[in-house]
Amino acid sequence: MSWKDELRRLPAPEPPDELLARILASRAAGVRVVLPMATRRVASSRIVRFAATAAILAGVAWLGWQAVTTRSGVESELPPVWVIGGMPFIPSTAFGQERVRPAMSPRYPLIAQIQPTRVRAGRWTYEGSTTGDGVFTTSQGPPRTIVIAAGNFEGQPIWVASSSPEMADTVLVDRVTLRPLRYVRPMRHARLVQQFSHDSIDELLYLGPRPNARERTLRGAAAFPDLGVGPMLVSWSPHSLELLVQALPLSRAWRGSVYSANWMSMATRVPTFTALDLRVTGTGRVTGPAGTFDCWTLEEREGDYKSVLWVSKDQGWLVMTRHTSSDGSGKWRTEWVNETHLVAVDTLPTPLTP
Amino acid sequence: MSAAGASEGSEASIDGARTGDPEALASLYHAHGAALYRLAYRLTGTPQDAEDVVHDVFVGLPEALKRYEERGSFTGWLKRVTARVALMEVRRGKRRREVALEATLPAVDPPPDPSSMALRVAVDSLPDLLRSVLVLKEIEGYSHAEVGELLGISTGASRVRLNRAMRLLRKTLENGR
Numbered sequence: 162m163s164w165k166d167e168l169r170r171l172p173a174p175e176p177p178d179e180l181l182a183r184i185l186a187s188r189a190a191g192v193r194v195v196l197p198m199a200t201r202r203v204a205s206s207r208i209v210r211f212a213a214t215a216a217i218l219a220g221v222a223w224l225g226w227q228a229v230t231t232r233s234g235v236e237s238e239l240p241p242v243w244v245i246g247g248m249p250f251i252p253s254t255a256f257g258q259e260r261v262r263p264a265m266s267p268r269y270p271l272i273a274q275i276q277p278t279r280v281r282a283g284r285w286t287y288e289g290s291t292t293g294d295g296v297f298t299t300s301q302g303p304p305r306t307i308v309i310a311a312g313n314f315e316g317q318p319i320w321v322a323s324s325s326p327e328m329a330d331t332v333l334v335d336r337v338t339l340r341p342l343r344y345v346r347p348m349r350h351a352r353l354v355q356q357f358s359h360d361s362i363d364e365l366l367y368l369g370p371r372p373n374a375r376e377r378t379l380r381g382a383a384a385f386p387d388l389g390v391g392p393m394l395v396s397w398s399p400h401s402l403e404l405l406v407q408a409l410p411l412s413r414a415w416r417g418s419v420y421s422a423n424w425m426s427m428a429t430r431v432p433t434f435t436a437l438d439l440r441v442t443g444t445g446r447v448t449g450p451a452g453t454f455d456c457w458t459l460e461e462r463e464g465d466y467k468s469v470l471w472v473s474k475d476q477g478w479l480v481m482t483r484h485t486s487s488d489g490s491g492k493w494r495t496e497w498v499n500e501t502h503l504v505a506v507d508t509l510p511t512p513l514t515p
Numbered sequence: 516m517s518a519a520g521a522s523e524g525s526e527a528s529i530d531g532a533r534t535g536d537p538e539a540l541a542s543l544y545h546a547h548g549a550a551l552y553r554l555a556y557r558l559t560g561t562p563q564d565a566e567d568v569v570h571d572v573f574v575g576l577p578e579a580l581k582r583y584e585e586r587g588s589f590t591g592w593l594k595r596v597t598a599r600v601a602l603m604e605v606r607r608g609k610r611r612r613e614v615a616l617e618a619t620l621p622a623v624d625p626p627p628d629p630s631s632m633a634l635r636v637a638v639d640s641l642p643d644l645l646r647s648v649l650v651l652k653e654i655e656g657y658s659h660a661e662v663g664e665l666l667g668i669s670t671g672a673s674r675v676r677l678n679r680a681m682r683l684l685r686k687t688l689e690n691g692r
Contacts, residue, residue, distance in 0.1 A: 165653060167634060168634065168638070168649075168653055168654060169653070169654055171557075171634060171635055171638070171654070172635075173552075173553040173556050173557060174552075174553075174556060174562050174565075175549060175552070176548055176549055176552040176565075176566065176569060177562075177566065180548070180552075180566055180569060180570065181541055181544050181545075181548065183570060184540070184544065184569075184570055184573045184574055185537050185540070185541065187570065187574050188535065188537065188540070188574055188577075189537075192574055193574065193575065193578060194571045194572075194574045194575030194578075195575060195578070196571070196572065196575040196576070196578075196579040196596050196599075196600060197596070197599040197600065197603065198579065198582055198596070268567075268570075268571075440563070440567075442561075442563050
């Protein structure tokens with residue numbers, strides 16, 4: 162038997178039993194994927210390209226002719242609107258008011274099973290570094306400490322999660338469902354408050370007076386894309402995920418998605434809700450200043466943005482993260498690798514979760 | 516529906532899947548899922564990525580079938596779509612190199628012999644661009660023209676890459692002895 166035959170006989174695994182169930186569950190949950198379809202053969206694609214170019218040139222010539230002929234009589238600086246109105250290359254004003262990006266659908270079933278009693282109060286300190294092309298490494302600045310403390314909000318037991326050195330933003334999270342209730346982010350010239358109800362989110366963004374801009378207050382509201390009962394993240398909060406991963410029942414085949422709430426005032430650039438997809442890809446041991454941890458490695462994906470997370474098996478602590486700028490396409494001149502490492506942990510007495 | 520397509524995919528299943536019928540989709544999965552998974556596994560190199568590829572293919576299949584022109588073999592069309600999704604997954608990143616080794620080796624019964632294991636490791640260690648050509652040409656049996664179309668390269672480039680992949684594979688296997 163030649164080694165080419167051997168190559169064809171290389172063993173390959175069978176798909177896992179639950180894959181079909183996962184596919185059907187994703188379809189039922191509204192997940193849709195646009196598949197790349199076959200392209201035409203080169204010869205026919207050349208014909209199509211040639212025909213399209215000829216059509217565009219003819220169209221432009223016709224438009225020019227029409228513009229010249231309609232200028233007889235009254236001179237106008239405006240383009241001949243009656244000619245271009247409704248053409249696909251010249252969108253209407255209303256078209257420009259449509260949302261630029263649609264919401265992203267989750268790839269996996271939404272996370273429904275969590276273990277909220279695993280969440281601990283405490284302080285977790287992280288240090289970050291950036292490495293370019295594996296050659297030079299720089300620090301990402303002072304260490305960042307995430308504080309999770311127990312509290313009450315409108316008579317409800319909650320977790321209060323905030324981060325230093327700024328202690329700038331705070332998110333209040335329901336201690337049973339791990340769903341945010343309120344998010345506050347003070348900034349230098351602005352302040353953002355997001356209030357989460359049982360079915361929607363209300364946002365208030367105050368923009369203070371500036372030399373060339375007047376004081377403004379922007380309000381927005383959006384209905385949740387999910388049923389409003391499971392966990393949810395706050396995109397711009399740097400500590401929202403650290404709290405959730407403590408409660409995830411991770412195992413070798415675990416995967417799940419969770420919605421993340423963005424700023425509504427940025428809805429033209431970022432959808433109000435994006436799906437963050439998590440899946441266990443393997444295991445690994447991480448040793449650092451905070452100790453040695455046996456971890457699950459998780460792939461975190463939000464649209465095209467991907468990271469790898471190391472989560473300790475015993476406590477569910479986020480021990481390390483890594484994001485690589487290169488996507489393998491070769492379009493990036495320098496490959497940047499951003500890493501954060503857990504450098505210190507100080508757990509606090511934790512009240513019983515109701 | 517062409518005769519070839521009907522015999523491979525069952526006309527009723529394809530029509531049903533086109534409307535999003537779960538039973539029809541399940542029927543197509545039972546008919547083609549395992550083969551597509553193996554193809555995805557060989558291209559991506561990890562069971563997890565292969566799983567994601569097959570997941571995406573079947574989740575997107577009802578909408579894709581609306582654009583399926585029903586010419587030629589349905590299995591061939593489905594394989595080409597799967598190969599494209601898998602290649603997109605490969606291009607997207609290098610994270611699969613970080614996956615623990617135990618998670619990447621297929622669980623087969625009986626366990627593979629050492630020479631087969633060495634070949635598997637040698638194939639996996641090839642650069643993505645070369646491995647893709649090797650898998651599509653030598654294992655999946657595509658022609659160089661089809662490989663070129665799938666990878667967006669010329670037929671000549673496909674031949675060159677296969678040649679390089681073979682040389683590298685031979686070298687790796689010889690060094691391993």
